Amino acid sequence: MTEALILSGKTVSHEVYNTLQSQIDSLKSSGCTPGLAVVLVGDDPASNVYVNSKARRFNKLGLFSETIRLPEDIGEDELLSKIQELNNDDRFHGILVQMPLPKHLNEAVIIEAVNPLKDVDGFHPENLGRLTAGRPRFVPCTPKGIMRILKHYNIDPSGKHVVVLGRSNIVGRPISILMSLKQTFSNATTTICHSGTADIPYHTLQADILIAAIGVPNFVTSSHIKEGAVIIDVGINRVEDDSEKGYRLVGDVYFDSVNEKVSAITPVPGGVGPMTIAMLVENTVEAAERLVSG
Ligand SMILES: NC(=O)c1ccc[n+]([C@@H]2O[C@H](COP(=O)([O-])OP(=O)(O)OC[C@H]3O[C@@H](n4cnc5c(N)ncnc54)[C@H](OP(=O)(O)O)[C@@H]3O)[C@@H](O)[C@H]2O)c1
Structure with missing residues (x-):
């Protein structure tokens, strides 16, 4: 297999900031x-x-x-x-x-x-309910950032099997809802796994797109994934090492183990993390526009 495409949230976030600048300037003026x-x-x-x-x-x-x-x-x-x-x-x-x-x-x-009109994290039940109904107001920042990365790299989830590891209200559950919405650039078949799932590899091996959001360092290895899968690694975990800081950040996916088997993967750091902040800025600008226009 050729080397995996690195899905850089850093690059995509800068594109978002460039696009937002004119909206910010016009609000300020x-x-x-x-x-x-x-x-x-x-x-x-x-x-x-x-x-x-x-x-x-x-x-x-x-x-x-x-x-x-x-x-x-x-x-x-x-x-x-x-x-x-x-x-x-x-x-x-x-x-x-x-x-x-x-x-x-x-x-x-x-x-x-x-x-709820200021809930830029999108965690309020009213906003989560709207998302579930397919009429989102604020989409939680990390799931929104994942969708934006896929869009940037033209990886369309439609018709694919998306497997999500983790069911938190912040990441796992909302990304599984977004992926399954009947709309363009969603429309995926979605499976959600959690600590009660009996056989996680059985599910992850079927994933065309695997989203890992469990907070367990290096949990996903090459034995969990099928050849050519796209991997979105949401995890940000501190593991101790002998560097000056005393730790380094790793994802939920063991990058070196999966790198040669996957077609594309987000790195940690520099993948989903920068997008979460970019989407927070975007949601805040949207909130201001909504409140200004009444
Ligand atoms: N990149 C970013 O911007 C960003 C943003 C938010 C979070 N994160 C990172 O993403 C990770 C997840 O965050 P979170 O807030 O969603 O975590 P969370 O609230 O702790 O939820 C973790 C989820 O993973 C499941 N889980 C835990 N261990 C498991 C295991 N061994 N097997 C199967 N499922 C397991 C849990 O299952 P149960 O429901 O059964 O307990 C739960 O649904 C963390 O590393 C966090 O730091 C990153």
């Missing part, structure tokens, strides 16, 4: 700077890295973003009233509550408190 509020509870190191890179990207594009840092032991009522305040603050067109939250806070209650 009409007096509206798209704004995002990021709520960060506690000081989880990985969440800090994500929040900082989101803020850097917003600043770079001339957008407004503010990170609201709240103490680890904040009560649910206090967090809910902070979200209410942000819902009513016109400077913010999007609100993102960084997950995971500390264990004493009920994530579902917090997500439902965000105004």
Whole structure:
């Protein structure tokens, strides 16, 4: 088999930013700077890295973003009233509550408190419901980014068998819904696997497109995949090594094991990760346009 095509989210994300710039400029010239509020509870190191890179990207594009840092032991009522305040603050067109939250806070209650019109993560049940009904408002950023990568490389899921590993509300479930919608560049036969699936390789070996989103480093190896499959590796896992940082990032797919068997694959880092931020920017710009046009 010839070498796999590397599906670069880095390249596609820059294309997205170039396209968005004119929309951003036109919103700004009409007096509206798209704004995002990021709520960060506690000081989880990985969440800090994500929040900082989101803020850097917003600043770079001339957008407004503010990170609201709240103490680890904040009560649910206090967090809910902070979200209410942000819902009513016109400077913010999007609100993102960084997950995971500390264990004493009920994530579902917090997500439902965000105004669905500002829910740029697309996690609110109203937005997930609209997606399921095929009338999406905000599509969750990581699944939206995956679809955009496939589109860029002209890999059409229509008529293909897509197998998704993982059923989280953030990645696995929404990407399986998007893939199965009756519309162009979807229309796939979709299988979703999880920790209750009896024989994962039985399913993954049938995948024309395999999407791995389980958070288990190097889980998928060449024995899981058929020759010529397309692999989307969503996983971002820290594994310890003897580098200066003390760790490196790896995906859910063992790249070196599958590389020669697949036709195309997203790398980690530089694959799905950059697209998640690009889609967050896109969703925030869309939210601003929607609110401006009433
Ligand atoms: N690239 C990005 O921008 C991006 C964005 C979000 C997440 N991620 C990464 O993607 C990965 C998944 O994230 P997530 O938020 O979806 O994780 P999550 O909420 O922990 O969900 C993991 C899913 O995988 C399933 N699972 C776990 N271990 C399994 C196993 N051994 N066999 C089969 N299924 C298994 C779980 O099954 P059950 O439902 O049965 O528990 C669950 O459905 C993580 O590495 C995360 O860091 C990356």
